[in-house]
Each structure stands twice: as structure tokens, then as C-alpha cells.
Amino acid sequence: MAREGESRSFRRKFCKLCxxxxxxxxxxxxRRLTRFITDRGKIVPRRISxxxxxxxxxxxxxxxRARILALLPFTSEQYx
Amino acid sequence: xxxxxxxxxxxPGLEEARIxxxxxxxxxxxxxxxxxxxxxxxxxxRKLAYNIRKRRDGTYIHIKHKSPPELxxxxxxxxxxxxxxLRHLTVLAVKESPRVEEPGRVGEPAAAGAVHAASPNIxxxx
Numbered sequence: 238m239a240r241e242g243e244s245r246s247f248r249r250k251f252c253k254l255c256x257x258x259x260x261x262x263x264x265x266x267x268r269r270l271t272r273f274i275t276d277r278g279k280i281v282p283r284r285i286s287x288x289x290x291x292x293x294x295x296x297x298x299x300x301x302r303a304r305i306l307a308l309l310p311f312t313s314e315q316y317x
Numbered sequence: 318x319x320x321x322x323x324x325x326x327x328x329p330g331l332e333e334a335r336i337x338x339x340x341x342x343x344x345x346x347x348x349x350x351x352x353x354x355x356x357x358x359x360x361x362x363r364k365l366a367y368n369i370r371k372r373r374d375g376t377y378i379h380i381k382h383k384s385p386p387e388l389x390x391x392x393x394x395x396x397x398x399x400x401x402x403l404r405h406l407t408v409l410a411v412k413e414s415p416r417v418e419e420p421g422r423v424g425e426p427a428a429a430g431a432v433h434a435a436s437p438n439i440x441x442x443x
Contacts, residue, residue: 261411264408265379302406302408304366305404305406306324306326306406307326307366307367307369307375307404308366309366310366310367311366311367312367
């Protein structure tokens with residue numbers, strides 16, 4: 238996708254979950270989910286993470302469930 | 318009958334015996350409603366991502382069970398009334414699908430990713 242003559246290195250984003258062939262993201266898997274939240278605890282948007290639509294919606298649901306169970310924060314401590 | 322996953326966070330101050338008692342009570346209510354407890358997981362004491370009722374930790378119990386849908390509302394109400402339950406969540410369990418191994422389903426985008434991985438220093442972009 239990188240145009241010719243472009244000095245800034247540009248790499249096409251790809252869905253890391255598709256790459257790992259993840260079939261389903263589990264809300265109990267908080268270690269994997271932490272990769273998809275910012276340090277403020279927000280869900281990383283697709284345009285940043287490059288996640289595909291299918292996986293992004295799975296992430297969203299999983300993160301929201303994990304938050305209820307206090308596996309993930311709604312917001313980080315220092316911003317409260 | 319549907320398969321559910323219920324996770325309960327108990328007060329960390331609760332003794333092992335009390336928690337077992339609570340779990341037994343839940344299991345009983347499931348079997349009484351002609352359901353079936355598939356699996357009980359004890360995650361043990363874990364740090365909470367945020368304080369709940371001024372507790373920093375919680376004892377996690379995860380129960381997979383087959384229950385009639387009518388029971389879930391009842392269960393929810395009982396957890397709410399139970400002072401030793403800090404938090405609870407019941408969700409439908411995902412079926413273990415045999416299509417995981419099937420090539421070409423998730424394969425297409427994954428293959429695209431593989432092409433990129435073949436190029437060097439792809440790992441740098443987090």
C-alpha cells in the first residue's frame with residue numbers, strides 16, 4: 238500500500254487475531270485482552286489496532302464482560 | 318436447557334468452607350431445577366482491577382452449567398441479595414465448534430497476515 242517515494246516507513250495493518258487464527262476471544266482471557274485496551278482502559282479502535290470487524294466486535298464484548306468481573310479496569314487508577 | 322457460564326466473585330475474607338457452602342447451594346439450586354453442573358473452576362483469590370465495596374481482592378468461582386433459562390433470573394436475584402457476593406456474571410457458554418480446524422474459514426485474512434509476517438521486522442509494530 239506504501240506509495241513510491243514515501244519516506245516515512247509505512248506498514249499495512251493486519252488483524253493480529255486472524256494472524257494467530259483465534260476463533261473466539263474469551264472474556265476470561267484477560268491477558269490477551271489487555272493488548273486491546275489503552276493505558277486509560279479504553280478499547281483500542283480498529284483504525285489503530287488494525288483488527289478485523291469480526292474480531293473487533295468479539296474484543297468489544299469480551300472487554301465489557303471482563304470489566305464487569307473486575308478482570309479489566311473501566312478506567313485506570315491514576316485518571317480517576 | 319441451555320449451557321451457561323456463571324462467574325461469582327466472593328468476598329476475600331470468606332473462609333474456604335463458607336465458599337464451598339455457597340457453591341454447594343448454587344449447585345443444588347441448579348440440580349433442583351433439573352439442570353446439571355458441568356464444571357466448577359476455582360480461580361482462587363485474585364486482585365480486582367478496581368475496588369468493589371472497598372475490597373481489593375476477590376475469590377473467583379466459575380461454574381459451567383446446563384440450566385433452564387427461568388433459573389437464571391432467580392439465580393441473579395439471589396446473588397444480588399447475598400452480601401458475600403461482590404459481583405456475578407452469567408453468560409451463555411459458547412459451543413465448542415468443530416469448524417475451528419476447518420481451513421479457509423478464518424484462513425483468508427490469516428493468510429494475508431502470514432505474507433506480512435514473512436517480511437522482516439514485522440514484529441516491531443505493536
